[in-house]
Amino acid sequence: MYSQVMDVIQENKSYFVKKWMEIVKEEADEKIVDVVSDQIFTKTSNEFVDLIVSNLVNSVNFDSKLEDFALKIVKLGWPLTFVTTGLKTFERVVYDHLKRSNTITKDNYEDFVQYFDQWLTPMNNQVITAYTESWEKTVSLQKIALQELSAPLIPVFEKISVMPLVGTIDTERARQIMENLLSGVVKHRAEVVLIDITGVPVVDTMVAHHIIQAAEAVRLVGAKCMLVGIRPEIAQTIVNLGINLNQFSTNSTLRKGIEQALEMTNRKIVKKEGIE
Known part of the structure; x- marks a missing residue:
């Protein structure tokens, strides 16, 4: 099952990214999407999918990648709900594709549901933690900078x-x-x-x-x-x-x-x- 999901994601990555972007742009608040250019949004979307895949293959650098990505999206102004919803959206895109290709059937449906839960639920928690820490760090640095610039004589x-x-x-x-x-x-x-x-x-x-x-x-x-x-x-x-x-x-x-x-x-x- 693991190899099946990996092969499907690797072979159809471009499709998944494109589909994910279409759904996100359609469902997200326009203000969130409009704050960055299409080029940056596309690049960040690819990085997001790469991050999800690296979690799937248990990359040793996953924590570092997640921390860097969280800091980036905080600077872009993407709220946490947008990111966690995006993770669910990617799960939906992959799941729908597996179902259409008959990789997921009535016989293995429960196994795949359990597998997706084991794969993405811990990552969702890690994303929330990393985002929160990056947000707090950014706000703290901004506060220090503001204090240094505030009310000069x-x-x-x-x-x-x-x-x-x-x-x-x-x-x-x-x-x-x-x-x-x-x-x-x-x-x-x-x-x-x-x-x-x-x-x-x-x-x-x-x-x-x-x-x-x-x-x-x-x-x-x-x-x-x-x-x-x-x-x-x-x-x-x-x-x-x-x-x-x-x-x-x-x-x-x-x-x-x-x-x-x-x-x-x-x-x-x-x-x-x-x-x-």
């Missing part, structure tokens, strides 16, 4: 630094902002720090509380804090919530904030004669 002039904030601010990110802010103020010897919230979609009581805490921490290390990028809707929200931002300066744009920061450090922008 950028020196723009001597004694003046800017911290642009983008996205939602939660408690963990607020802690990271505070650490970057304080270490940056000391490192760059900043006297004025501009916190730019242009890219923050919502400023609620919690976000405002984190910003106020950051401003107070900056003051304690001997620098002044300015909040810039306050859009009209954000200003209205702050007023409606009764949030008190009187302890530091505010400006609607980063440009105006830098001009004020220069004045606070006894400098100003002047227009040079002869230059438009």
